[in-house]
Structures are given as C-alpha cells and as structure tokens.
Amino acid sequence: xxxxxxxxxxxxxxxxxxxxxxxxxxxxxxxxxxxxxxxxxxxxxxxxxxxxxxxxxxxxxxxxxxxxxxxxxxxxxxxxxxxxxxxxxxxxxxxxxxxxxxxxxxxxxxxxxxxxxxxxxxxxxxxxxxxxxxxxxxxxxxxxxxxxxxxxxxxxxxxxxxxxxxxxxxxxxxxxxxxxxxxxxxxxxxxxxxxxxxxxxxxxxxxxxxxxxxxxxxxxxxxxxxxxxxxxxxxxxxxxxxxxxxxxxxxxxxxxxxxxxxxxxxxxxxxxxxxxxxxxxxxxxxxxxxxxxxxxxxxxxxxxxxxxxxxxxxxxxxxxxxxxxxxxxxxxxxxxxxxxxxxxxxxxxxxxxxxxxxxxxxxxxxxxxxxxxxxxxxxxxxxxxxxxxxxxxxxxxxxxxxxxxxxxxxxxxxxxxxxxxxxxxxxxxxxxxxxxxxxxxxxxxxxxxxxxxxxxxxxxxxxxxxxxxxxxxxxxxxxxxxxxxxxxxxxxxxxxxxxxxxxxxxxxxxxxxxxxxxxxxxxxxxxxxxxxxxxxxxxxxxxxxxxxxxxxxx
Amino acid sequence: xxxxxxxxxxxxxxxxxxxxxxxxxxxxxxxxxxxxxxxxxxxxxxxxxxxxxxxxxxxxxxxxxxxxxxxxxxxxxxxxxxxxxxxxxxxxxxxxxxxxxxxxxxxxxxxxxxxxxxxxxxxxxxxxxxxxxxxxxxxxxxxxxxxxxxxxxxxxxxxxxxxxxxxxxxxxxxxxxxxxxxxxxxxxxxxxxxxxxxxxxxxxxxxxxxxxxxxxxxxxxxxxxxxxxxxxxxxxxxxxxxxxxxxxxxxxxxxxxxxxxxxxxxxxxxxxxxxxxxxxxxxxxxxxxxxxxxxxxxxxxxxxxxxxxxxxxxxxxxxxxxxxxxxxxxxxxxxxx
Numbered sequence: 001x002x003x004x005x006x007x008x009x010x011x012x013x014x015x016x017x018x019x020x021x022x023x024x025x026x027x028x029x030x031x032x033x034x035x036x037x038x039x040x041x042x043x044x045x046x047x048x049x050x051x052x053x054x055x056x057x058x059x060x061x062x063x064x065x066x067x068x069x070x071x072x073x074x075x076x077x078x079x080x081x082x083x084x085x086x087x088x089x090x091x092x093x094x095x096x097x098x099x100x101x102x103x104x105x106x107x108x109x110x111x112x113x114x115x116x117x118x119x120x121x122x123x124x125x126x127x128x129x130x131x132x133x134x135x136x137x138x139x140x141x142x143x144x145x146x147x148x149x150x151x152x153x154x155x156x157x158x159x160x161x162x163x164x165x166x167x168x169x170x171x172x173x174x175x176x177x178x179x180x181x182x183x184x185x186x187x188x189x190x191x192x193x194x195x196x197x198x199x200x201x202x203x204x205x206x207x208x209x210x211x212x213x214x215x216x217x218x219x220x221x222x223x224x225x226x227x228x229x230x231x232x233x234x235x236x237x238x239x240x241x242x243x244x245x246x247x248x249x250x251x252x253x254x255x256x257x258x259x260x261x262x263x264x265x266x267x268x269x270x271x272x273x274x275x276x277x278x279x280x281x282x283x284x285x286x287x288x289x290x291x292x293x294x295x296x297x298x299x300x301x302x303x304x305x306x307x308x309x310x311x312x313x314x315x316x317x318x319x320x321x322x323x324x325x326x327x328x329x330x331x332x333x334x335x336x337x338x339x340x341x342x343x344x345x346x347x348x349x350x351x352x353x354x355x356x357x358x359x360x361x362x363x364x365x366x367x368x369x370x371x372x373x374x375x376x377x378x379x380x381x382x383x384x385x386x387x388x389x390x391x392x393x394x395x396x397x398x399x400x401x402x403x404x405x406x407x408x409x410x411x412x413x414x415x416x417x418x419x420x421x422x423x424x425x426x427x428x429x430x431x432x433x434x435x436x437x438x439x440x441x442x443x444x445x446x447x448x449x450x451x452x453x454x455x456x457x458x459x460x461x462x463x464x465x466x467x468x469x470x471x472x473x474x475x476x477x478x479x480x481x482x483x484x485x486x487x488x489x490x491x492x493x494x495x496x497x498x499x500x501x502x503x504x505x506x507x508x509x510x511x512x513x514x515x516x517x518x519x520x521x522x523x524x525x526x527x528x529x530x531x532x533x534x535x536x537x538x539x540x541x542x543x544x545x546x547x548x549x550x551x552x553x554x
Numbered sequence: 555x556x557x558x559x560x561x562x563x564x565x566x567x568x569x570x571x572x573x574x575x576x577x578x579x580x581x582x583x584x585x586x587x588x589x590x591x592x593x594x595x596x597x598x599x600x601x602x603x604x605x606x607x608x609x610x611x612x613x614x615x616x617x618x619x620x621x622x623x624x625x626x627x628x629x630x631x632x633x634x635x636x637x638x639x640x641x642x643x644x645x646x647x648x649x650x651x652x653x654x655x656x657x658x659x660x661x662x663x664x665x666x667x668x669x670x671x672x673x674x675x676x677x678x679x680x681x682x683x684x685x686x687x688x689x690x691x692x693x694x695x696x697x698x699x700x701x702x703x704x705x706x707x708x709x710x711x712x713x714x715x716x717x718x719x720x721x722x723x724x725x726x727x728x729x730x731x732x733x734x735x736x737x738x739x740x741x742x743x744x745x746x747x748x749x750x751x752x753x754x755x756x757x758x759x760x761x762x763x764x765x766x767x768x769x770x771x772x773x774x775x776x777x778x779x780x781x782x783x784x785x786x787x788x789x790x791x792x793x794x795x796x797x798x799x800x801x802x803x804x805x806x807x808x809x810x811x812x813x814x815x816x817x818x819x820x821x822x823x824x825x826x827x828x829x830x831x832x833x834x835x836x837x838x839x840x841x842x843x844x845x846x847x848x849x850x851x852x853x854x855x856x857x858x859x860x861x862x863x864x865x866x867x868x869x870x871x872x873x874x875x876x877x878x879x880x881x882x883x884x885x886x887x888x889x890x891x
Binding site for chain 2: 157240266267273277279432447
C-alpha cells in the first residue's frame with residue numbers, strides 16, 4: 001500500500017492524468033462564475049419586470065393545475081380543465097353566478113319542451129362564429145352533443161342519464177335543434193346539465209380535420225381548442241402553465257383581457273409571495289391563515305363565497321350500533337358543529353346541516369342539531385348502550401382540515417361514551433372501501449357536479465343509484481321514491497316543496513351528520529375588476545368579463 | 555482488457571436489475587389496497603363509470619395477465635397509460651424528466667463547487683477554527699428543511715430584494731423556446747434566444763442553490779473524511795520530505811487518491827437529485843419528476859408508479875456504471891475486463 005500505484009503513475013505521466021480533477025474544477029468554476037454574472041446582469045432588470053406584471057391586457061392567475069387531464073369538453077371533468085374549457089367554448093345555456101338556480105340563454109336563444117317533458121326544441125342564435133371564423137349552426141351542436149355520447153368518456157354520464165342514443169339529438173334545420181329524452185325530467189335539471197362544459201359546442205370541421213382513428217379529434221383537442229368562446233387555448237405546458245389568447249371573432253365582442261396566463265403554483269406560500277409582489281393578479285388556493293394575514297393588506301382584495309361542497313359524517317347502517325336510529329341521532333347531538341367551524345376552520349365554513357347546499361333550489365336552512373351531551377347520552381341509553389360502544393372513523397390520511405376534524409369528533413364522541421378509533425386511509429383506499437360498503441363511520445365530502453338539487457338528493461337519498469345512501473346501506477324506499485318524483489317534476493314550485501320534504505326527512509332519519517358547507521377564498525390585486533366568484537368551483541366562472549385598472553407600481 | 559465488453563456486460567446485468575425492480579414494484583402496487591380509478595374519478599362517479607374506466611385500463615384482468623401485458627409493453631419500450639393524466643407514462647416522463655435533469659445538474663454543480671473545496675479546506679485545517687466553521691455550515695445544510703430554506707431564499711431574493719425571479723422555469727411573459735431537448739437552457743441557446751437563456755439561468759439559481767447546498771453538506775463531509783484518510787498515509791509524508799510544494803502535494807498526492815469515495819458520493823447525490831425533489835419542486839413550481847411521482851403514489855396510479863420506478867432504476871444503474879468506469883480512470887490499479 002505504501003508504494004501506491006497512483007504515486008508512480010503520477011510521476012511517470014505528470015500532465016495528462018493529473019489534469020483531470022483540475023480540468024473538472026476549472027470547468028465548474030467557469031460555469032459558476034458565468035451563472036453568477038448572469039445573475040448580476042439580471043439584477044438590474046426587476047423594476048421593468050414588475051411593471052410588466054401589471055399589463056392591463058394580461059391576467060396572471062396562480063393555482064394548482066396538476067389535476068388537468070384534457071381540454072376536450074367531452075373528456076374534461078377536473079376543476080382546472082372544466083374552468084379552462086368554459087373560457088374556450090360556448091354551451092346552449094349557461095349560469096350567471098352567483099345565481100345558480102336558473103340558466104340564461106347562450107348559444108340557444110330560446111327553448112321549449114313538449115307537454116310530457118320529453119321532447120325539447122332549442123332555437124340557435126344566428127351570427128355566432130367559431131374562433132376560426134366558421135359560422136355556428138344547429139348541425140354543430142348536434143355533432144358536439146352526439147360526440148360526447150359516442151366517445152363516452154368520464155363525464156359522458158351527465159348526458160347519458162337523460163339521452164338514450166346519439167340519434168335522439170337532431171338538427172332539424174340550421175338554427176333548430178331537438179333532443180328526445182329517455183323519460184320525463186325536471187326542466188331545470190336537464191338545463192343545468194346542458195350548462196356544464198361537457199355539453200360545450202365544438203367546431204366539427206376542426207375536430208374532424210385533426211381526428212386520428214375514430215377519436216373525433218379528441219387527441220388533438222386535449223391541448224388545442226376549437227370553440228366559439230371568448231378565448232383560444234394557445235399553450236398548455238403540463239404542470240407549468242396554461243396560456244389563453246382572446247378570440248378576435250367572439251360574438252359578444254372581444255374581451256378586455258387579451259391574454260390569460262394560468263401559472264402552476266402548487267405551494268400556497270409561494271402563491272402568496274407572487275400575489276404580494278404583484279407578479280400574479282389572482283391566487284386560488286391560499287390557506288385560511290394566509291387569507292387572514294392578507295385581509296388588511298393594501299392593494300389586495302379577498303372574496304369569500306360558499307361552494308357546492310358539503311362535509312359530512314357517513315354512518316353505515318349495516319353496523320349493529322349504527323342500525324339503531326337513536327344511536328345515529330345521539331351522534332348528531334354529540335358533535336360540536338360550532339366548535340369545528342370556529343376553532344378548526346377559523347370561521348371559513350357555513351353552518352349547513354341539510355343535504356342540498358346554498359344557493360341551490362331546495363336549499364333548506366334548518367340547523368336543529370347542536371352539541372348536547374346529556375341528550376346524546378340519554379338517546380344512547382334509550383338505544384340500549386348506556387356505556388357506549390367502540391367504532392371506527394375513516395378519513396383521508398394527511399388531509400387538512402379532515403385530520404383535525406376527525407380528532408375533534410373522536411373527542412366529542414368520547415364524552416358521550418362512544419369510543420372512536422381513527423382510521424386514516426389513503427384516498428384511493430378509502431373510496432374503494434366506501435364503494436364496497438365496508439366502512440363504519442366515514443368523514444367525507446360531497447361536491448355537486450351540476451347545480452341542481454337532484455345531484456345531491458339522489459346521492460344522499462336514493463340507494464338504487466348506488467351512491468352515498470347505498471354506500472352507507474341506508475335502503476329507505478320512502479325517500480328514494482320522493483327523490484325520483486322530484487326528478488320528474490315539471491313544475492318548479494312543486495319540485496321545491498318536494499325537496500323541502502326530502503331534506504327534512506334525511507335531516508331527521510338519514511345516516512349522515514352534515515358538518516358544514518365549504519367556504520372558498522380567492523385573493524386578488526385590487527386592480528382586478530369584475531371578478532365574480534362561482535360557487536360551482538369555477539365551472540361557470542367567466543374570466544372574459546374581467547378588466548384591469550392600468551396601475552403602474554412605484 | 556476491454557472496457558467496451560465490460561460496459562456491455564454491465565448493461566445486461568442492468569436490464570436484469572431493472573426487470574427485477576419493476577416486477578417487485580408491479581406486484582406491490584397491485585397487492586396494496588386502493589383503487590386508482592375510484593380515486594381519480596372521485597366519490598361522485600357512478601359505479602358503472604368506474605367499472606368502465608377500470609376495464610379500459612385493463613385493471614379488471616387477473617394480476618398475472620396484467621403482468622404479462624406489462625412485460626410485453628416493457629419490451630416494446632412502453633410503460634402503459636397513467637390513470638391520472640390519461641396519457642402514456644413514457645410521454646409524461648419525457649415531459650417531466652428534462653426539467654428535473656436541468657435542475658439536478660445545476661444543483662450538482664453548485665454542490666461540487668461548494669462541497670469539495672469545503673471538505674478539502676476542512677481536512678487541511680483539521681480542528682482549526684475554519685474546520686469548525688465549515689462543519690457547522692454543512693451541518694446546517696443537512697439539518698435545514700429544504701422547503702423552509704427555499705421559502706426564505708424566495709422571500710429575501712425575490713420578494714424583498716427583487717434581484718432574482720420568482721418560481722417557475724421562466725417569467726410569465728417570456729415565451730418558452732421551441733422544444734428540442736426539453737431543457738430550457740439548452741433549447742434557448744440552440745435557437746439563439748439569449749434573453750430566454752438568461753432568464754432560465756436566473757430561474758435556476760434559487761432552486762439549484764437550495765438543492766445544491768443541501769447536497770454539498772454531504773459531499774463536504776465525505777471529502778473531509780477521505781482527504782484526512784489520505785493525509786495519514788506515508789506517501790504524503792514522503793512527498794513533503796522530498797520538498798514538493800504544498801500545492802503540488804495537494805493536487806497530485808492528496809486529492810487524486812481521495813477522489814474515489816468522493817466520486818461514489820457524487821454518483822449517489824446525482825442519482826438522488828435526478829429522482830426529483832418534491833419539496834423544492836413544489837415551492838418553486840418546478841414541473842419535475844418528484845411531484846409527478848408523489849401524485850402518482852397518492853392516487854395509486856399503478857402504471858405511473860411502476861414507470862417512474864423503472865426510470866429511476868435505470869438512472870441509478872447508469873450512474874453507477876459511469877462511476878465504476880471513472881474509478882478505473884482515476885486509479886489505474888482498478889481494471890475491468
């Protein structure tokens with residue numbers, strides 16, 4: 001070892017071999033010096049950069065866009081993609097938030113239905129052009145809606161629930177479209193699905209020109225657009241940014257904002273820095289603590305609005321204890337609803353205990369349950385469990401605020417004698433077990449896909465469609481029949497009365513303790529004007545109405 | 555002696571290793587509880603839709619049939635389709651890997667430039683004030699949470715001083731260069747777009763510093779130990795007694811023999827960086843492999859998990875091979891054949 005070989009090698013060939021570490025070091029040093037000199041050059045540019053960020057014709061949004069899968073209306077079903085698709089395409093009808101109880105005309109200027117409610121006729125507005133200049137006709141609407149049924153992707157069920165086959169959608173002339181439904185359906189319900197982005201109108205010529213195989217252009221439309229909406233999809237760098245450019249042919253007139261940049265910023269703390277600095281105009285996804293820090297900051301505006309998302313505890317009726325309605329009521333009285341909203345959610349929630357969220361038709365403001373330990377204990381004693389029992393509560397692991405809420409419920413129920421074992425599970429595992437009806441108590445959420453009360457009433461009330469009522473094994477025919485009746489009711493006020501009955505019934509007998517309705521926040525610079533938040537997670541958000549005060553930053 | 559045939563043989567072994575890892579991960583993902591389709595479609599999706607999508611991905615088939623399909627695909631160079639992005643996993647990785655590669659390489663450069671000199675100085679001034687200071691700095695590096703350091707640097711250099719850009723690979727108003735390699739720095743140079751290049755470098759500085767500093771601590775400690783080891787050896791005393799200048803002793807007789815363990819560590823560090831760094835990626839909005847794989851795991855996205863692990867296994871094997879070949883270059887006693 002002492003006469004080590006490298007020593008010998010070193011002296012025999014000095015220059016060539018020994019140079020290696022030095023050459024590497026010198027290259028690295030040059031690279032480092034080079035990059036730092038760029039940094040120094042760059043250091044003189046930030047002022048200019050800030051001014052650019054307040055360009056009056058460009059809107060920069062920071063949000064997490066990792067959920068987006070496809071910008072094809074027939075495929076899009078995630079928050080980000082649905083929100084973007086709504087800027088790119090028009091639909092027959094639309095909602096104008098904050099009102100989500102009545103649709104407004106968009107491509108269809110009027111509509112009517114046959115007395116039995118199964119045959120619908122839409123009059124198409126004349127003079128609408130696609131972004132490429134093609135005129136939009138009833139034939140194009142026929143193609144687009146048929147396309148959803150033929151491709152039959154994730155969100156196709158929205159239309160498939162009402163329309164049996166593609167041939168039931170027919171353009172009778174250039175500006176008239178008829179749709180035959182499988183059965184009688186409440187008009188508001190059918191229209192609310194037509195307002196969802198799945199029913200958006202695609203330019204058939206562009207879609208077919210880019211079709212590969214029989215995909216009707218779906219591959220190409222994943223990151224291109226062929227619509228008549230206010231914007232055109234210019235670029236989508238996955239997990240980096242989505243860029244929208246104003247459509248010069250937009251029939252309502254070109255929007256004031258010419259470019260929208262949706263930047264992927266998954267970390268709320270980074271979003272906050274960008275917003276405070278003025279490099280982004282709107283931040284979706286700040287935490288409640290950050291919102292409170294920003295509330296009194298000059299130049300920043302916070303909007304607060306309830307969204308169509310309920311948090312609830314599901315109780316599987318198949319469980320020996322939970323099969324007893326008195327036990328379920330005892331649990332409803334054991335939970336400290338106000339404490340959850342005040343202490344865990346810091347006020348960022350709306351107290352709701354019925355299964356249809358605000359502001360939908362049929363929203364029921366009743367909140368009869370409150371924390372009453374004695375009453376809960378008494379109900380348990382009446383049910384035959386004066387000493388309580390052991391039960392498991394499943395919730396999504398590592399999720400906030402679910403984890404804190406689960407712990408709070410464990411403490412709340414312990415006080416009335418119910419010993420809860422917490423079962424945090426990966427979301428994939430939890431939903432699988434829930435679908436298999438194999439959970440006991442579960443802390444879960446339910447968001448409405450479209451703003452019609454039927455969406456929630458069916459899920460919570462009708463076990464036959466195998467959603468929440470079925471997963472909690474609550475096979476109650478009385479409420480299931482009521483839900484079906486409301487589904488088919490043509491008269492709006494009769495329907496509203498039915499939902500009152502349904503919500504009251506589920507409130508009293510249902511295997512759910514609805515905890516609260518989620519409140520969302522959006523923070524923006526005060527130079528952003530006319531941003532109207534959408535309670536439906538951005539499905540009906542209209543970014544084209546926004547304009548910016550041209551403010552230059554000092 | 556044929557290095558060429560050695561590399562060929564190692565590549566064959568590499569394929570066996572990768573296949574083995576892929577098989578293990580394949581079965582682990584299938585056996586663990588969880589339903590990727592249900593998780594992606596969410597609690598709302600009607601059961602028949604869930605079943606339909608499951609059939610589309612072939613998840614309704616028996617596991618052994620899925621495994622055979624997987625192997626056939628693998629030999630065709632395909633990794634299946636991701637449930638959460640609805641695209642071939644290989645496409646997703648092609649899109650994510652350049653961003654990770656760019657950041658990992660920049661971080662490695664920072665780590666080497668900081669770590670190796672720190673380690674050498676520390677060893678030469680063993681137990682002196684400088685040694686203690688350097689060891690403190692590197693202790694700080696390994697023990698500081700990356701997300702915290704990242705946020706603090708953003709707060710200082712981007713928010714307060716405004717001398718470095720915010721998160722992302724480029725400024726919002728700078729169009730990305732045409733995609734050639736996917737490396738923004740290289741593509742902008744290839745297309746002669748010097749402003750974009752400058753912007754891309756500026757965006758790399760903070761995340762590369764955070765990751766590089768973190769890794770440099772490790773490199774500095776190994777370098778210090780390795781140099782100390784060499785300093786104790788007779789040949790250094792001999793060189794001194796020969797009257798060689800201390801600079802010559804350092805370069806010819808100390809650093810070179812100390813390099814082997816350092817290279818090993820560099821290989822490991824680089825491999826780790828190329829896996830993607832989920833926290834740094836999240837803070838800096840960097841579209842790399844780390845966040846992709848984390849998301850895949852949350853959703854139990856079978857194909858994306860297995861695909862990602864296959865890629866990481868290949869990266870590690872290739873780096874190991876490069877490190878082994880470098881050994882023989884640094885130390886002629888090590889021969890392969």
